[in-house]
Amino acid sequence: RPLWRDVPQGADDPILGLNQAFVADASPDKVSLVVGAYRDAHGKPVVLRAVRAAEERIVAAALPKEYTPIAGMAEFVRAAIALMLGDNSSALTEGRIAAVQTLSGTGACRVAADLLARFPSPDAEPAAAKLIYVPEPTWSNHWAIFHDAGLTVRGYRYWDGDSLGLDEDGLLEDLRAAPRGATLLLHACAHNPTGVDPTSAQWARIADVVEERALRVLFDSAYQGFASGDPERDAAAVRLFVERGHPIMLAQSFAKNFGLYGERVGALSVVTASVAEASTVLSQLKLVIRPMYSSPPLHGARIVAQVLGDPALKQLWLEDCAGMAARIAQMRSALRTELESLQPGRSWAHMSSQIGMFCFSGLRPEEVDALREQYHLYLTRDGRISMASVNPGNVRHVAQAITEVMA
Numbered sequence: 001r002p003l004w005r006d007v008p009q010g011a012d013d014p015i016l017g018l019n020q021a022f023v024a025d026a027s028p029d030k031v032s033l034v035v036g037a038y039r040d041a042h043g044k045p046v047v048l049r050a051v052r053a054a055e056e057r058i059v060a061a062a063l064p065k066e067y068t069p070i071a072g073m074a075e076f077v078r079a080a081i082a083l084m085l086g087d088n089s090s091a092l093t094e095g096r097i098a099a100v101q102t103l104s105g106t107g108a109c110r111v112a113a114d115l116l117a118r119f120p121s122p123d124a125e126p127a128a129a130k131l132i133y134v135p136e137p138t139w140s141n142h143w144a145i146f147h148d149a150g151l152t153v154r155g156y157r158y159w160d161g162d163s164l165g166l167d168e169d170g171l172l173e174d175l176r177a178a179p180r181g182a183t184l185l186l187h188a189c190a191h192n193p194t195g196v197d198p199t200s201a202q203w204a205r206i207a208d209v210v211e212e213r214a215l216r217v218l219f220d221s222a223y224q225g226f227a228s229g230d231p232e233r234d235a236a237a238v239r240l241f242v243e244r245g246h247p248i249m250l251a252q253s254f255a256k257n258f259g260l261y262g263e264r265v266g267a268l269s270v271v272t273a274s275v276a277e278a279s280t281v282l283s284q285l286k287l288v289i290r291p292m293y294s295s296p297p298l299h300g301a302r303i304v305a306q307v308l309g310d311p312a313l314k315q316l317w318l319e320d321c322a323g324m325a326a327r328i329a330q331m332r333s334a335l336r337t338e339l340e341s342l343q344p345g346r347s348w349a350h351m352s353s354q355i356g357m358f359c360f361s362g363l364r365p366e367e368v369d370a371l372r373e374q375y376h377l378y379l380t381r382d383g384r385i386s387m388a389s390v391n392p393g394n395v396r397h398v399a400q401a402i403t404e405v406m407a
């Protein structure tokens with residue numbers, strides 16, 4: 001009996017769906033510039049040295065595989081917070097942070113969304129109760145995550161297509177117009193998809209407006225250490241808000257900076273005003289998680305806890321993290337050089353001034369389609385290029401293809 005006959009065909013995911021088309025492409029010249037996953041200079045995925053070493057220790061310890069608590073592995077969660085806020089963060093030492101391990105960054109954003117939907121800010125105007133502002137553009141999955149949790153999602157100006165940089169005036173104007181107590185999503189570093197981050201002076205002005213409008217902030221940190229190569233530097237924006245006393249929420253992904261994509265390692269932290277608030281918020285986070293997926297996976301959390309808890313392994317990780325960031329920076333300048341030599345008079349400065357995994361190239365959708373159809377180059381239709389997929393072996397081919405579709 002066709003009991004599912006009324007189910008409509010769902011749209012392919014703009015990122016992951018495109019990757020399936022790439023896999024199906026038989027051309028030997030195909031290159032995927034789609035998913036933000038690191039590749040080495042030979043186009044191969046990498047398991048970091050510190051991760052391998054930690055795994056050897058974990059396997060040798062022959063640990064049991066009991067359920068983790070609903071809130072996850074406490075040692076991992078604490079290490080995750082300390083990586084972002086610093087070991088001597090007062091919020092951490094005073095016990096004012098409610099934090100849980102999550103199914104990577106996506107899971108952290110979704111648990112945050114459910115908490116926000118259940119507990120609007122007490123200072124919120126009625127219009128702000130379930131309202132979250134996300135940057136225009138943002139990671140495509142953000143819209144669905146917050147919508148599915150029952151929040152109303154609204155864009156705020158972020159990308160300036162003319163200057164190929166931050167639309168600071170538009171951003172501040174939109175935030176000033178936000179109803180009091182609404183939630184604001186901010187990318188901690190390496191904004192996806194634009195690669196454009198506010199300067200420290202611009203972050204300070206954003207923090208001013210957040211205070212004026214009593215906005216609640218959810219930082220989404222998916223690239224700490226991977227952006228600049230220095231986790232301390234990549235934590236600057238989050239630390240600015242915490243030092244100003246903002247009760248921020250922080251979603252952390254360890255997919256990219258630890259290369260643990262498929263292990264699904266993440267955390268969600270809520271900085272509160274007191275131990276009592278942290279305790280009630282944690283109890284509510286557990287009520288969100290238990291019916292959603294009960295408890296998070298063991299292995300990846302053990303790896304991150306082992307690495308961050310051992311100075312020698314942490315140093316190894318820092319070197320590899322810096323190495324990934326450096327290779328991406330090299331490819332940014334290599335591709336820029338190739339493009340500017342093929343297109344005299346046209347500047348590709350934004351390719352090397354942007355930071356993190358992606359270059360927001362400015363390529364139009366029809367040019368992206370031509371790259372895919374004629375040159376077997378795959379990238380998302382917003383023109384985002386995953387720079388980790390560029391390497392000395394394909395950089396000229398990529399530059400030539402881009403030049404030809406722009407002609």
Ligand SMILES: Cc1ncc(COP(=O)(O)O)c(CN[C@@](C)(CC(=O)O)C(=O)O)c1O
Binds near residue numbers: 037192221254
């Ligand atoms: C800003 C941002 N937040 C959260 C996540 C979620 O990552 P996680 O759940 O794997 O921890 C991503 C990953 N974005 C990728 C790299 C992959 C993806 O789309 O899932 C991207 O290609 O944009 C991201 O870019």
